Amino acid sequence: MDKRDEILKIFSLNLRRVISSLELDYEKLQEIRLRVNGPLIVIYDNKEYFITKDSNLVNLQEEAYLVSQNEIRETMEYISNYSMYAFEDEIKQGFITIQGGHRIGIAGKTILENDKIKNIKHISFINIRLSHQIKGCASKVLPFIMNGTEDIFHTLIISPPRCGKTTLLRDVIRQLSNGHSKFLGQSVGVIDERSEIGACYMGVPQNELGIRTDILDCCPKANGMMMLIRSMSPRIIAVDEVGSKEDIEAIEYVINCGCKLIATVHGSSIDDIKTKPILGRLVREKIFERYIVLNNRITVGNVEEIYDARGSIVYKSGV
Amino acid sequence: MLITKIIGVILTVCSSGAIGIYFSDRIKDRMNELKELKKIILSLRGDIRYAMTPLPEALKVIASRHEGKFETFLEHLSKELNELGGITFQEIWKKCVEEDLNETALTKKDKVYLGQLGENLGYLDKEMQINTIDLYISQLETEIEELTGSMKEKTHLYNCLGIMLGIFIAIIII
Numbered sequence: 001m002d003k004r005d006e007i008l009k010i011f012s013l014n015l016r017r018v019i020s021s022l023e024l025d026y027e028k029l030q031e032i033r034l035r036v037n038g039p040l041i042v043i044y045d046n047k048e049y050f051i052t053k054d055s056n057l058v059n060l061q062e063e064a065y066l067v068s069q070n071e072i073r074e075t076m077e078y079i080s081n082y083s084m085y086a087f088e089d090e091i092k093q094g095f096i097t098i099q100g101g102h103r104i105g106i107a108g109k110t111i112l113e114n115d116k117i118k119n120i121k122h123i124s125f126i127n128i129r130l131s132h133q134i135k136g137c138a139s140k141v142l143p144f145i146m147n148g149t150e151d152i153f154h155t156l157i158i159s160p161p162r163c164g165k166t167t168l169l170r171d172v173i174r175q176l177s178n179g180h181s182k183f184l185g186q187s188v189g190v191i192d193e194r195s196e197i198g199a200c201y202m203g204v205p206q207n208e209l210g211i212r213t214d215i216l217d218c219c220p221k222a223n224g225m226m227m228l229i230r231s232m233s234p235r236i237i238a239v240d241e242v243g244s245k246e247d248i249e250a251i252e253y254v255i256n257c258g259c260k261l262i263a264t265v266h267g268s269s270i271d272d273i274k275t276k277p278i279l280g281r282l283v284r285e286k287i288f289e290r291y292i293v294l295n296n297r298i299t300v301g302n303v304e305e306i307y308d309a310r311g312s313i314v315y316k317s318g319v
Numbered sequence: 320m321l322i323t324k325i326i327g328v329i330l331t332v333c334s335s336g337a338i339g340i341y342f343s344d345r346i347k348d349r350m351n352e353l354k355e356l357k358k359i360i361l362s363l364r365g366d367i368r369y370a371m372t373p374l375p376e377a378l379k380v381i382a383s384r385h386e387g388k389f390e391t392f393l394e395h396l397s398k399e400l401n402e403l404g405g406i407t408f409q410e411i412w413k414k415c416v417e418e419d420l421n422e423t424a425l426t427k428k429d430k431v432y433l434g435q436l437g438e439n440l441g442y443l444d445k446e447m448q449i450n451t452i453d454l455y456i457s458q459l460e461t462e463i464e465e466l467t468g469s470m471k472e473k474t475h476l477y478n479c480l481g482i483m484l485g486i487f488i489a490i491i492i493i
Contacts, residue, residue, distance in 0.1 A: 009403050010403075012405070013404070013405040074405070077407070077408070078403045080373070081373035081374065081375050081376070081400070082373070082374050082375065082400055082408040082441040083372075083373035083374045083375075083441050084441065084442070084443065084444075085367065085371065085441070085443065085444050085445040085447070085448050086367075086371045086372065086373040088371070088444055088445060119444065202376065
């Protein structure tokens with residue numbers, strides 16, 4: 001199933017008709033946003049457009065197709081495969097990952113139990129973020145991550161949302177796992193808490209992560225890192241979007257076990273990360289040996305700067 | 320003339336007896352199908368309880384493991400659900416119950432219960448699914464129990480009635 005089909009099948013019949021008639025390059029399509037009684041919006045090639053009833057991309061809100069409550073309800077039925085119960089844990093976190101690794105963000109009325117979010121009802125806002133696999137996008141940063149021909153540096157990829165950090169991480173994993181003329185492929189353990197990296201569907205990764213990669217799908221990062229080290233003895237551990245206290249404790253465990261770590265985090269710079277209460281400590285203690293900072297100034301996934309453990313720039317983009 | 324009459328009597332008694340056997344077999348078939356249905360629903364409950372498997376996937380896996388009379392029903396259900404064609408789960412379930420179970424010995428009441436199961440599946444959380452399935456299983460168990468109690472008498476009755484009816488018609492003909 002190609003990306004177009006993966007995306008189109010989750011929409012209600014009406015929306016499917018409108019979106020399928022658009023002439024889109026799905027590689028450039030980044031987001032589709034549905035809001036109850038709001039206009040149908042796409043982020044395409046880094047720009048925002050409204051979609052009209054006649055399936056055209058326009059800049060005028062007045063011409064936009066308005067999404068109804070029923071269309072959102074029908075779309076949610078398809079997203080969850082008629083089985084909302086199967087996504088209870090994901091819904092608590094506010095998103096569902098579908099076949100192909102695309103992330104569906106949802107918002108509505110939260111139901112609380114003992115001050116914790118139990119579920120979300122009356123889902124009225126949906127944000128579909130398309131997952132992109134760009135093979136070779138990590139080639140530029142790999143020489144800065146590699147430490148000889150068999151080892152790598154502990155690396156933290158820092159990026160604001162929608163700047164391609166998961167895409168970069170995916171390709172880094174693939175290349176380190178497969179190896180190439182200057183680097184011997186290493187066993188990589190991936191903890192894919194949100195099924196975004198490998199996009200496993202019924203246990204089978206939909207994205208290529210390399211021949212020496214083991215994936216723990218839908219597993220909490222902190223538990224997963226320890227589990228993988230004990231069970232699969234990886235040389236490299238890769239995780240997406242670290243940040244919680246448990247994550248940081250697990251990172252320390254990984255590093256003390258002699259494994260190398262590649263992680264991503266939301267942020268805009270090293271200084272930004274230093275201000276984070278728990279992760280900031282790891283930066284100050286110089287645990288990470290490489291920091292890759294991304295932006296989307298020229299294109300999504302643009303590598304802005306790469307720093308070493310002391311914060312000295314080892315690479316700087318011209319933009 | 321006598322031979323013709325004898326042949327006629329034999330044919331009448333045999334065909335009438337066969338009708339009796341057919342009806343008694345229907346009762347046995349219904350019993351087996353209710354038990355098979357229970358097995359299927361238990362598998363579905365297991366898939367939901369332990370693996371939180373979405374319904375289309377769970378039904379497809381169960382269909383691949385069962386070769387009985389419900390295979391078509393399960394496969395059709397899973398196929399329709401995967402098509403995401405603009406109809407609700409309840410409508411798809413009802414449609415499949417109506418279309419795919421005509422060859423079975425299930426009664427109208429059995430189909431109504433099965434149809435009601437589909438009305439609440441997929442809705443709300445895991446607990447709701449388990450409760451809905453448990454309710455249906457208890458309904459199935461009641462039916463199986465009632466049928467077990469009366470099956471021996473009923474099959475015997477149908478067999479006897481068939482033959483008796485044949486003899487009765489034969490006497491009238493003679």
